[in-house]
Amino acid sequence: MAAKIISVKVHCNVTGTRYVRLSKIPEPHRTAFIRYLRGAAVPVVEGEAGPVAFETDWLAWLHHRRPDSATGHASIAGQEGGPHDYT
Template sequence: MEAKAIAAVLEEMMWLTAQTVCRRQTLGATNLLAVAVHPENEPGRAGGRGAYGCPGDCGSARLLHPMKGQQKEKRMLRITIELLPGGQEEGKRVIATADIARASDGPTGALGDYRVALSDAILGEVGEPTVVRRYPRWASSVWDLVARCLATALNQGREALPPRPARPEVTVRTNDAGYRYVRLDEIPEPTRTFFDRKLAGSGIPDHGCAFAHDWFDFLNGHR
């Protein structure tokens, strides 16, 4: 098959993939992790608002800010992580996203630079946008690219996973009334932010503090 014909088939497959993913998001799919491919600046297709005629507005056409001196990124992946309470569709919500945009194709187009930005529903932007450089296009599954982009974004631009996080150790104190408690300002981030959210509606021993039993319930997954 000629190169142009192969390119046309791949283009059509990408369009069908984008439509399928967006319909699943719109109708309520069981996907925990969904990847939508929405190329930018392509000829429009009838029947949709987004790139590639997306039947739902899933937001995947948003571009990352290009690096200084580079052209605008033209193609992008969005990885969406959904939390399904109890494994059920009802009540599902998006808790994090990763946007991966092809920033440049290099001198020949065989090696691409991919810019990645991470976002968390609670923490907001995670780290700084970074770049995976000279990645060999079409050399592996898209999951290989995704994994390397995530690792690079989490490890300050280095294409390797950071050390596994350890369970935070916080001093447990006892007040004059005999209640055991922890100080919120002694809990490292991002654990402090997650714990503070879980404390909504709970009693506290003092301003900026939490009862020790609430802290241990949180660490053990009971809150």
């Protein structure tokens, strides 16, 4: 079965910072992405009512979720079926 593409609009503020709105990421991906961001720096964008994340973090998270990615990124460690599944 082919993986579903997760499409989220990327925004750009006046200083050129590219970001995504966490509220626009569908569940369960939003929860997993927020877990991935734990401890990471996030942008503060004037005029945004909710939390946002850097586009680079979003793209890195998407890349590590690809079935052909063998990197074993820490964000998927311990998730059932992930490369570091210790259950």
